[in-house]
Amino acid sequence: MRESTLQIVNYVMIAVLFFTVLLHLALHGFFGFVDYEGSLVYSDVVTRYRQTIPAVMLTVLLISAAFHGLYGLRNILLEFRSGPVWDRTVSYGVLVAGIALVGWGMRTIVLTAMGG
Amino acid sequence: MAATVEAPGVTQVAAKPPGVVLLRVYRHNPAIPGDEAKIVTIRVPRLFGMTVLDALIWAKENVDPSLAFRCSCRMGICGSCGMQINGIPKLACETQLKELEGDRIEVAPLQNHPVVRDLATDFTGFFGKHRSVRPHVVRAGAEPARIERELLQTEEQKLAYYQFTMCIMCGLCNSACPIATMDAQFLGPQAIAQAYRFTADSRDQGRAARLPVLDGHHGAWRCEIAGSCSAVCPKGVDPALGIQLMKRTLLRRR
Numbered sequence: 001m002r003e004s005t006l007q008i009v010n011y012v013m014i015a016v017l018f019f020t021v022l023l024h025l026a027l028h029g030f031f032g033f034v035d036y037e038g039s040l041v042y043s044d045v046v047t048r049y050r051q052t053i054p055a056v057m058l059t060v061l062l063i064s065a066a067f068h069g070l071y072g073l074r075n076i077l078l079e080f081r082s083g084p085v086w087d088r089t090v091s092y093g094v095l096v097a098g099i100a101l102v103g104w105g106m107r108t109i110v111l112t113a114m115g116g
Numbered sequence: 117m118a119a120t121v122e123a124p125g126v127t128q129v130a131a132k133p134p135g136v137v138l139l140r141v142y143r144h145n146p147a148i149p150g151d152e153a154k155i156v157t158i159r160v161p162r163l164f165g166m167t168v169l170d171a172l173i174w175a176k177e178n179v180d181p182s183l184a185f186r187c188s189c190r191m192g193i194c195g196s197c198g199m200q201i202n203g204i205p206k207l208a209c210e211t212q213l214k215e216l217e218g219d220r221i222e223v224a225p226l227q228n229h230p231v232v233r234d235l236a237t238d239f240t241g242f243f244g245k246h247r248s249v250r251p252h253v254v255r256a257g258a259e260p261a262r263i264e265r266e267l268l269q270t271e272e273q274k275l276a277y278y279q280f281t282m283c284i285m286c287g288l289c290n291s292a293c294p295i296a297t298m299d300a301q302f303l304g305p306q307a308i309a310q311a312y313r314f315t316a317d318s319r320d321q322g323r324a325a326r327l328p329v330l331d332g333h334h335g336a337w338r339c340e341i342a343g344s345c346s347a348v349c350p351k352g353v354d355p356a357l358g359i360q361l362m363k364r365t366l367l368r369r370r
Contacts (some may be wrong), residue, residue, distance in 0.1 A: 001367075002331045003331050003332060003333065003335060003336075003337040003366075004331050004337070004363075004366040004367055004369075006337075007274070007363075007367070008367065039135055075338070077297060078299065078333060078334075078337065078338070079298040079299045079302075080298065082299055082300045082301040083301075087333045091333075
């Protein structure tokens with residue numbers, strides 16, 4: 001994939017991340033809860049996971065944060081060393097890490113939403 | 117005048133007479149097995165209008181003929197005498213002694229370029245990266261046997277790339293680039309800015325061949341806009357701007 005394509009996706013993810021983090025913090029801090037600690041009560045957290053909009057928002061937050069973070073990590077690692085083998089290892093390693101991270105996060109969201 | 121050899125970072129300088137500059141020169145010959153890099157201090161008389169290059173030439177003629185450095189035009193046009201002067205990449209021929217603070221001047225080879233000997237560095241990789249971006253006007257089809265007509269440009273079309281034509285390929289920008297220090301394969305500010313110079317040229321039709329190199333792992337997107345390339349350019353070129361314009365070109369080609 002072209003670097004410019006990855007960069008465009010990264011720009012989109014940054015914008016998405018900005019708004020989802022704001023929304024996430026706003027939901028915890030301002031709407032429906034007395035305070036931040038109160039928003040972290042187990043039963044409330046499980047209830048949010050079972051509602052469609054918060055669950056979708058968490059999914060979007062997970063994907064955008066994972067992409068943005070791992071894309072940055074890839075850039076740092078690409079600067080550490082040079083060579084086609086290193087480039088491929090880093091790119092595919094980061095891709096696998098991203099799939100694992102999103103998969104793990106999605107598992108939590110889906111299982112909780114299904115009552116697990 | 118005698119030269120005193122000292123270990124890097126160790127001061128062994130006696131009281132200096134007025135009108136003398138202490139030239140601390142990096143000496144190293146990688147071709148000699150076991151030769152270790154060292155700093156040699158050479159006392160050079162401070163003459164009116166003397167540049168760092170003049171001081172080096174004086175040292176070579178009067179103290180140590182084996183001192184190696186590269187120079188040619190002595191007037192900031194050829195770009196041969198780039199070196200680290202007091203830690204900053206500069207052209208030795210354009211750096212007056214009087215503009216440097218103190219009487220002690222540190223002279224070292226350009227960073228991010230392999231040392232050939234002393235202050236002379238190897239530009240093979242630098243020129244290779246330059247060539248990889250096809251730094252010339254590319255026309256579609258076969259080269260015509262003779263020029264049928266001039267390729268005219270408006271003033272606006274010329275100004276789109278004009279400042280980047282001032283590059284003298286001295287390598288100072290690459291030497292100052294922190295990304296080039298970390299990533300030896302990074303194309304570097306010089307090559308990317310020159311790629312933009314030709315990509316932005318209305319006469320050029322070689323964009324499709326040029327852009328894949330710039331859109332690769334070690335192309336324009338590795339730049340983190342430190343801006344040190346633009347800060348050290350002796351010709352007032354802004355390679356950092358060229359890189360950002362190149363990024364915009366890469367995004368718009370989709």
